[in-house]
Every structure is written in structure tokens, then in C-alpha cells.
Amino acid sequence: MTFVQKTHLHYQLLALTGEVDLHNSPQVRKQLLDIVKSGNSVIVDFSALTYIDSSGIATLVEAYNLAKNKQLSLTIVGARGAPLQVMELTHLNKVFPMIDSLDEIKG
Amino acid sequence: MKRILHVEHSACTSQLCQIRDKVREACYSLAYSESDINLITLVIDEACTNIIRYAYCGESGRIILEIFQHDDQAIFHLQDFAQCIDKSCIKLRKKNLLEPGGLGLQLIYQVMDFVQLLPPKGLVGNILELKKHLPKGSQK
Numbered sequence: 001m002t003f004v005q006k007t008h009l010h011y012q013l014l015a016l017t018g019e020v021d022l023h024n025s026p027q028v029r030k031q032l033l034d035i036v037k038s039g040n041s042v043i044v045d046f047s048a049l050t051y052i053d054s055s056g057i058a059t060l061v062e063a064y065n066l067a068k069n070k071q072l073s074l075t076i077v078g079a080r081g082a083p084l085q086v087m088e089l090t091h092l093n094k095v096f097p098m099i100d101s102l103d104e105i106k107g
Numbered sequence: 108m109k110r111i112l113h114v115e116h117s118a119c120t121s122q123l124c125q126i127r128d129k130v131r132e133a134c135y136s137l138a139y140s141e142s143d144i145n146l147i148t149l150v151i152d153e154a155c156t157n158i159i160r161y162a163y164c165g166e167s168g169r170i171i172l173e174i175f176q177h178d179d180q181a182i183f184h185l186q187d188f189a190q191c192i193d194k195s196c197i198k199l200r201k202k203n204l205l206e207p208g209g210l211g212l213q214l215i216y217q218v219m220d221f222v223q224l225l226p227p228k229g230l231v232g233n234i235l236e237l238k239k240h241l242p243k244g245s246q247k
Contacts, residue, residue: 023120
């Protein structure tokens with residue numbers, strides 16, 4: 001798993017690649033929480049993510065709750081395949097704002 | 108009962124990726140759909156994760172994964188050699204989506220048709236048995 005962080009409009013974009021599991025989700029957690037703690041809304045790009053387990057999902061939930069408390073947002077873009085199935089199975093696709101493409105983000 | 112897979116791994120998070128690859132391959136040979144393969148792979152990974160976190164509590168140990176085909180079901184056995192856990196540990200509890208904990212177990216129950224703890228073969232350890240119906244028409 002690798003990730004890249006960059007600025008997209010007034011958001012911080014965290015693009016995940018590969019598989020997120022218990023082995024590497026602490027890295028994602030640190031990165032994601034650091035972004036939110038520093039006062040930024042975040043877009044998590046799932047386009048190149050092929051797998052995410054419950055520890056990865058728990059990380060997203062923690063960051064989402066923190067963002068909400070700070071009146072920031074956490075949006076997921078480009079989920080498909082296995083990661084989308086996990087979001088649907090846990091019904092978190094109804095909780096998180098989820099979009100297909102970055103084009104849907106308005107500046 | 109036909110054994111499809113028998114693998115032994117150290118109970119270490121770095122092994123999870125290899126375990127998932129083997130589960131995907133075995134499920135493919137059982138003719139599950141891509142969608143089912145994704146979900147079964149997820150729940151075996153969750154079960155291994157729970158063994159690493161809660162049975163071994165991060166200490167070293169082994170996990171044996173066996174997959175069998177029996178009649179119209181695939182049977183998954185996950186064996187560890189940690190202290191025996193109480194059966195209540197694998198009971199499904201009501202969970203708020205946005206509260207931490209218990210998500211892995213919830214996924215296991217959602218995806219699998221049958222979940223139980225079997226008595227250990229020796230003095231220590233646990234065997235988690237999971238069953239899932241095979242796709243219609245795939246039984247040989």
C-alpha cells in the first residue's frame with residue numbers, strides 16, 4: 001500500500017493505492033488524522049485501492065467523526081470493486097459522502 | 108469432505124496479504140463469483156486479524172487455515188494455538204455504525220452462512236468454523 005497527499009482546490013487529497021489491512025492501516029490513520037487535526041477537509045481517493053479491511057474502515061470512521069466535530073468534511077472518491085462492497089456491506093456508503101470523480105468537487 | 112487448501116502462517120500482520128491471495132485462489136477454484144470472492148477473502152482476513160489481535164494479543168503464534176468442500180458448502184477452519192477463548196467472544200452484538208470495535212465480526216456474520224467455535228484439538232487453541240454455500244451448479 002502506498003499513499004500520496006496533495007492539495008485539490010481547498011481540500012487535502014489522500015490517494016491510496018493497493019491494499020489497506022491491519023499491517024498498514026496505522027500509517028493511513030496517522031496521515032488522515034494529521035490532515036484533519038491541522039484543520040483541513042479531506043478527500044480520500046479510492047480509485048487505485050483494491051482492498052480495505054475493517055481496520056481501514058475504522059480509520060475512516062475515526063477521521064470522519066473528527067472532521068465532523070471540527071465542522072470539516074471527509075469525502076470518498078472513486079470507490080469500486082472490493083472496497084465499494086465493504087462500504088455497502090457496512091452501510092457506510094450512506095454515511096460518508098461518496099462521489100465517482102473529482103470533477104464533482106466544486107471549488 | 109474434500110480439502111481444497113491447507114496453509115500455515117505465522118500470526119503476523121505481514122502475512123495477511125499472502126493469506127488473502129491463497130483464499131482468493133481457492134475460492135476461484137470453487138467457482139464463486141468475483142463479488143463473493145471479495146467478500147469471503149475479506150472475512151477470512153478479518154478472522155485472521157481477530158486471531159492476531161485478540162487470541163495472540165500481538166504475541167507470536169501460528170494460524171492454520173483449511174478450506175474444505177462438502178456437499179453444497181465450502182467450510183473454512185481457522186485454527187490458532189492461543190488460550191481458549193469464550194464462545195461469547197464471537198457472539199454478534201448490536202453495533203452503532205460510527206462506534207469503534209466489532210466491525211470485523213459483523214462482516215463475518217453478514218457474509219458467512221454459519222459461524223461457530225469448535226473445541227480445540229489439543230489443550231490450547233481455538234478453531235473457528237465458517238461455512239458458505241457454494242454457487243448453484245458448482246458442486247461436483
